Amino acid sequence: xxxxxxxxxxxxxxxxxxxxxxxxxxxxxxxxxxxxxxxxxxxxxxxxxxxxxxxxxxxxxxxxxxxxxxxxxxxxxxxxxxxxxxxxxxxxxxxxxxxxxxxxxxxxxxxxxxxxxxxxxxxxxxxxxxxxxxxxxxxxxxxxxxxxxxxxxxxxxxxxxxxxxxxxxxxx
Amino acid sequence: xxxxxxxxxxxxxxxxxxxxxxxxxxxxxxxxxxxxxxxxxxxxxxxxxxxxxxxxxxxxxxxxxxxxxxxxxxxxxxxxxxxxxxxxxxxxxxxxxxxxxxxxxxxxxxxxxxxxxxxxxxxxxxxxxxxxxxxxxxxxxxxxxxxxxxxxxxxxxxxxxxxxxxxxxxxxxxxxxxxxxxxxxxxxxxxxxxxxxxxxxxxxxxxxxxxxxxxxxxxxxxxxxxxxxxxxxxxxxxxxxxxxxxxxxxxxxxxxxxxxxxxxxxxxxxxxxxxxxxxxxxxxxxxxxxxxxxxxxxxxxxxxxxxxxxxxxxxxxxxxxxxxxxxxxxxxxxxxxxxxxxxxxxxxxxxxxxxxxxxxxxxxxxxxxxxxxxxxxxxxxxxxxxxxxxxxxxxxxxxxxxxxxxxxxxxxxxxxxxxxxxxxxxxxxxxxxxxxxxxxxxxxxxxxxxxxxxxxxxxxxxxxxxxxxxxxxxxxxxxxxxxxxxxxxxxxxxxxxxxxxxxxxxxxxxxxxxxxxx
Numbered sequence: 001x002x003x004x005x006x007x008x009x010x011x012x013x014x015x016x017x018x019x020x021x022x023x024x025x026x027x028x029x030x031x032x033x034x035x036x037x038x039x040x041x042x043x044x045x046x047x048x049x050x051x052x053x054x055x056x057x058x059x060x061x062x063x064x065x066x067x068x069x070x071x072x073x074x075x076x077x078x079x080x081x082x083x084x085x086x087x088x089x090x091x092x093x094x095x096x097x098x099x100x101x102x103x104x105x106x107x108x109x110x111x112x113x114x115x116x117x118x119x120x121x122x123x124x125x126x127x128x129x130x131x132x133x134x135x136x137x138x139x140x141x142x143x144x145x146x147x148x149x150x151x152x153x154x155x156x157x158x159x160x161x162x163x164x165x166x167x168x169x170x171x172x
Numbered sequence: 173x174x175x176x177x178x179x180x181x182x183x184x185x186x187x188x189x190x191x192x193x194x195x196x197x198x199x200x201x202x203x204x205x206x207x208x209x210x211x212x213x214x215x216x217x218x219x220x221x222x223x224x225x226x227x228x229x230x231x232x233x234x235x236x237x238x239x240x241x242x243x244x245x246x247x248x249x250x251x252x253x254x255x256x257x258x259x260x261x262x263x264x265x266x267x268x269x270x271x272x273x274x275x276x277x278x279x280x281x282x283x284x285x286x287x288x289x290x291x292x293x294x295x296x297x298x299x300x301x302x303x304x305x306x307x308x309x310x311x312x313x314x315x316x317x318x319x320x321x322x323x324x325x326x327x328x329x330x331x332x333x334x335x336x337x338x339x340x341x342x343x344x345x346x347x348x349x350x351x352x353x354x355x356x357x358x359x360x361x362x363x364x365x366x367x368x369x370x371x372x373x374x375x376x377x378x379x380x381x382x383x384x385x386x387x388x389x390x391x392x393x394x395x396x397x398x399x400x401x402x403x404x405x406x407x408x409x410x411x412x413x414x415x416x417x418x419x420x421x422x423x424x425x426x427x428x429x430x431x432x433x434x435x436x437x438x439x440x441x442x443x444x445x446x447x448x449x450x451x452x453x454x455x456x457x458x459x460x461x462x463x464x465x466x467x468x469x470x471x472x473x474x475x476x477x478x479x480x481x482x483x484x485x486x487x488x489x490x491x492x493x494x495x496x497x498x499x500x501x502x503x504x505x506x507x508x509x510x511x512x513x514x515x516x517x518x519x520x521x522x523x524x525x526x527x528x529x530x531x532x533x534x535x536x537x538x539x540x541x542x543x544x545x546x547x548x549x550x551x552x553x554x555x556x557x558x559x560x561x562x563x564x565x566x567x568x569x570x571x572x573x574x575x576x577x578x579x580x581x582x583x584x585x586x587x588x589x590x591x592x593x594x595x596x597x598x599x600x601x602x603x604x605x606x607x608x609x610x611x612x613x614x615x616x617x618x619x620x621x622x623x624x625x626x627x628x629x630x631x632x633x634x635x636x637x638x639x640x641x642x643x644x645x646x647x648x649x650x651x652x653x654x655x656x657x658x659x660x661x662x663x664x665x666x667x668x669x670x671x672x673x674x675x676x677x678x679x680x681x682x683x684x685x686x687x688x689x690x
Contacts, residue, residue, distance in 0.1 A: 001428040034428050069433030073445045095500050098445040101617040102551040111450055111498035113486055140481055140503055149487035150498040168432040169625040171550045
């Protein structure tokens with residue numbers, strides 16, 4: 001079996017239309033992958049930036065994965081939510097990015113989108129429509145059914161370390 | 173005595189043993205008087221402890237007790253010259269505060285020094301806090317003074333012991349001004365022992381010259397007299413660790429299994445995990461991207477593999493000067509390359525895509541065509557591809573595009589690069605009018621896997637062309653099989669050799685009969 005170590009942090013989120021944001025993250029991988037150590041999902045704290053619009057989270061990621069095959073390379077699914085002054089939660093964006101396959105330190109900028117709200121929803125409710133199956137955002141099936149709009153970007157710093165990949169003839 | 177050494181810097185040792193096992197031997201002599209040897213245990217207060225019979229529990233304690241009684245009987249502690257200060261004494265506090273670091277004449281310790289000294293001293297009395305207990309309260313809204321002191325500075329608990337020598341003239345012992353520090357020993361909770369100056373070893377004794385009329389010279393040596401660990405015990409400890417790690421490793425591999433999916437021999441498997449990240453700089457709103465992958469000859473993919481896709485429709489937003497649409501559309505493609513003909517160079521697959529806009533009134537326009545050759549070297553690649561769209565002659569086509577949608581389109585998307593129907597030697601696009609539109613960003617993680625990469629691990633590091641690595645396998649498959657079987661057997665033999673216990677290998681080496689000397 002080959003192993004993959006992933007560590008780093010979800011650094012910040014910026015460019016969203018709202019300011020008080022938190023991020024839910026989850027790791028999705030194929031059936032050949034097993035999570036040996038580390039939490040596979042989590043949620044950052046709620047951050048309210050005083051200067052600028054970048055919400056700084058600094059949420060640590062530390063995962064140890066093992067795999068029997070290369071298919072189903074792990075992806076990180078990010079959901080950014082915002083909380084308004086009255087404590088209501090609304091969706092700010094969905095984003096998905098593949099875990100970088102090359103070993104080393106990577107700065108990943110994951111862009112996000114969200115389903116387009118109607119004008120009434122924009123006025124009254126925080127956020128807009130949410131996906132019935134949030135995990136579907138991690139995949140590409142049926143994406144063409146969605147009407148979305150561009151939201152902000154999430155910055156991640158990821159360090160990737162692979163082990164025994166060379167033993168199975170994998171060039172990373 | 174041989175040339176005396178200068179009192180040099182400190183030495184750092186690491187040990188997991190409790191500090192009580194550290195024993196030092198200090199021997200000193202002054203100007204020709206015979207040397208006196210003294211054994212010291214590291215915790216001075218234990219000397220008093222063992223004097224008290226009720227505190228002795230283990231046989232070792234009783235032994236200490238006997239030795240101290242003997243010392244006491246022989247007229248008190250004969251040598252009152254060497255004694256120690258530990259953390260409980262006032263000397264330590266002063267010493268920590270007044271330590272000078274630079275050569276300034278009037279160096280005054282700063283506020284931080286005082287805070288650190290306070291914290292270090294205080295910490296010895298407290299038990300170490302269990303780090304694993306989850307605190308229910310994460311935030312302390314009103315921190316107390318002590319809390320602030322402990323948390324604003326580093327607080328590694330450090331135990332210090334000063335071995336002092338009272339170098340006063342005989343008969344005038346006990347005066348503060350003749351006290352000199354012979355050695356400083358600092359032990360912290362991580363098992364780091366700092367001895368300053370270092371043990372004398374072979375360097376020769378340290379000298380202290382006293383100021384005064386007589387200018388006496390004292391020489392002393394410090395040696396480590398702790399009991400060494402027995403080799404059998406050490407061996408046993410190593411064996412236990414090795415077993416523990418081995419069991420953990422077996423458990424981990426048992427969770428997943430030790431096999432790995434391998435491609436067929438003689439093929440290269442290319443796995444591309446990519447995302448269509450964004451599209452920027454386009455004229456209209458509500459963009460979507462339709463793409464497909466074209467596999468040249470000698471490339472194949474499984475029938476279940478989706479080689480095309482359509483993203484969602486995304487409304488743009490303004491970022492800087494551009495209007496950007498964020499798709500974040502992940503795709504994963506797996507392709508196989510089999511080399512038939514040794515002479516021809518491999519052609520890499522191409523991703524063709526088109527950007528279209530679809531608005532509220534269902535007017536549909538082509539915004540741009542582009543193509544992207546998949547990267548040949550594995551790794552992470554972020555590529556921004558500019559696109560163009562065909563423009564017709566005259567204003568009519570443009571007006572139609574504006575009012576009702578619909579624009580000149582390419583029948584064959586591969587025209588964006590080299591049309592698949594093209595046979596000749598020179599491609600001419602003369603007369604074809606286009607207009608530059610925006611660009612699309614892709615992020616691709618390319619992985620390559622092949623049995624050929626197992627052959628030479630040194631070559632794998634360099635980015636060689638795939639051609640060298642795959643060289644002519646289809647004809648030499650039988651030779652390859654034989655080679656592979658040999659490699660497998662060799663690897664098995666090596667692994668078996670590693671897992672043999674060391675002494676078995678050594679004894680087997682010594683059992684070889686040595687040739688007799690003539």
